[in-house]
Amino acid sequence: MAQTGARGIAVGRDGWLFWIGRKNELVDLYTDSPASRRLLRRWGRLVGTRVRRARALGATYVHAVVPEKLAIHADTLDKPFPSLNDPPGKRLGRLLAETEAELVDLYEPLRAARAEGPVYLKTDTHWNHRGYIAAYRALCAALGVTPAKHVLAATGETARFVFDLGGKLKPPVDETYFAHAFPRLAQRSEANALVQLRETGRVAGRGGFFVGSRAVMRNPEAADPRRIVLFGDSYVFDQGPRLTAMLAESFAEVHAIWSAEIDWAYVGAVKPDLVVYEIAERFLRRVPTDRFSVDAFAESRVRRELNPNLVERLRRLLGLR
Known part of the structure; x- marks a missing residue:
C-alpha cells in the first residue's frame, strides 16, 4: 500500500483508502505476536466476566467484532499485510469458543456479501448499504x-x-x-444530554461528542418483544440507517449506548433480555475496565461545553497554567 500525505491512511488499488494508524497500530494488532496474544487473552477474560455478570442480571451477553475493511477487501491492497486470513477478531473468536460466550461472526457474512460487490465504502472505514444489510442479517440470526x-x-x-x-x-x-432508507416503525422515546447537545447543532463538525451518547428506541409493532441494551461505536449509533435503527425494527425496545465500556448499573436498572456489544476490530487495542456511568459521563461532557469558563477556573485553581 502506498502511503498518502495523510498519516495513518494508506491507498490500495483504484483509490481504495484504509486506516492503518499513525504508528502502524493496525499492523501491530494484526501481527500474531506475544503482545497481541496477551491482549486477546485479556479480552477473553473480560468477555467471560461479562457473560457471568449479564447472566446474574437475567440477560444473555452477545459479543460482535466488526472486521477491518482490509480484511474483507484484501483484493484491493497492493502490498502484503500481516494475518489477513487470521485477523485478531477471528483469533479472539477461537478463545471465546472455549467459554460460554456468544460471539457473532461477521467475517463470513461480509465475505459472502463481498462476492456480490463492495461491502465497505471506498473512502471510509464503515460499511456501505450491502455491508449493513449483511451485518444485520448475521446479528438477527445470532439473536434468534x-x-x-x-x-x-x-x-x-x-x-x-x-x-x-x-x-x-x-x-x-x-x-x-x-444512501439506503427504510420505513421506521420504531420511535425514539428518550435521549440523554449528549445526544440533545449534538442535535442543537452547537458542536456540529467537532469530535469528542459521541462517546457517552444514549438513546432508547421503542417499537410496539416489533415481532420480537425482547429488550436489548446495545453498546457499540459508530457502526451502531451514528445517524442514518445503522444497526440501532435496523435492530429497532426487529425488537420491541433497544437501548443504544455509544461506549466501549459497559455501564452495569444501567443494565441492572433496565433489566434487558440481551446485552449486545459491538466493537470495531481496531479498537481491540484497548481492553475496557467497565467502570463507567453513561449518563454521568454525558452530563459532565455537556457541562464542560456549556460552561467553558468553569474549566478555565479549575485549571487556574489546580495550577495548570
Missing part, C-alpha cells in the same frame, strides 16, 4: 429473530459525500454511494 422485511427491502438514492478517510486527503476525495 427474523429480519424485518421492510429493512431488507430498503430503498434509497445515489448521492456523493466526502467521508472520513477521503476528507483527510489533500485535496479531499468524495465518493458516490447508495
Whole structure:
C-alpha cells in the first residue's frame, strides 16, 4: 500500500483508502505476536466476566467484532499485510469458543456479501448499504429473530459525500454511494444530554461528542418483544440507517449506548433480555475496565461545553497554567 500525505491512511488499488494508524497500530494488532496474544487473552477474560455478570442480571451477553475493511477487501491492497486470513477478531473468536460466550461472526457474512460487490465504502472505514444489510442479517440470526422485511427491502438514492478517510486527503476525495432508507416503525422515546447537545447543532463538525451518547428506541409493532441494551461505536449509533435503527425494527425496545465500556448499573436498572456489544476490530487495542456511568459521563461532557469558563477556573485553581 502506498502511503498518502495523510498519516495513518494508506491507498490500495483504484483509490481504495484504509486506516492503518499513525504508528502502524493496525499492523501491530494484526501481527500474531506475544503482545497481541496477551491482549486477546485479556479480552477473553473480560468477555467471560461479562457473560457471568449479564447472566446474574437475567440477560444473555452477545459479543460482535466488526472486521477491518482490509480484511474483507484484501483484493484491493497492493502490498502484503500481516494475518489477513487470521485477523485478531477471528483469533479472539477461537478463545471465546472455549467459554460460554456468544460471539457473532461477521467475517463470513461480509465475505459472502463481498462476492456480490463492495461491502465497505471506498473512502471510509464503515460499511456501505450491502455491508449493513449483511451485518444485520448475521446479528438477527445470532439473536434468534427474523429480519424485518421492510429493512431488507430498503430503498434509497445515489448521492456523493466526502467521508472520513477521503476528507483527510489533500485535496479531499468524495465518493458516490447508495444512501439506503427504510420505513421506521420504531420511535425514539428518550435521549440523554449528549445526544440533545449534538442535535442543537452547537458542536456540529467537532469530535469528542459521541462517546457517552444514549438513546432508547421503542417499537410496539416489533415481532420480537425482547429488550436489548446495545453498546457499540459508530457502526451502531451514528445517524442514518445503522444497526440501532435496523435492530429497532426487529425488537420491541433497544437501548443504544455509544461506549466501549459497559455501564452495569444501567443494565441492572433496565433489566434487558440481551446485552449486545459491538466493537470495531481496531479498537481491540484497548481492553475496557467497565467502570463507567453513561449518563454521568454525558452530563459532565455537556457541562464542560456549556460552561467553558468553569474549566478555565479549575485549571487556574489546580495550577495548570
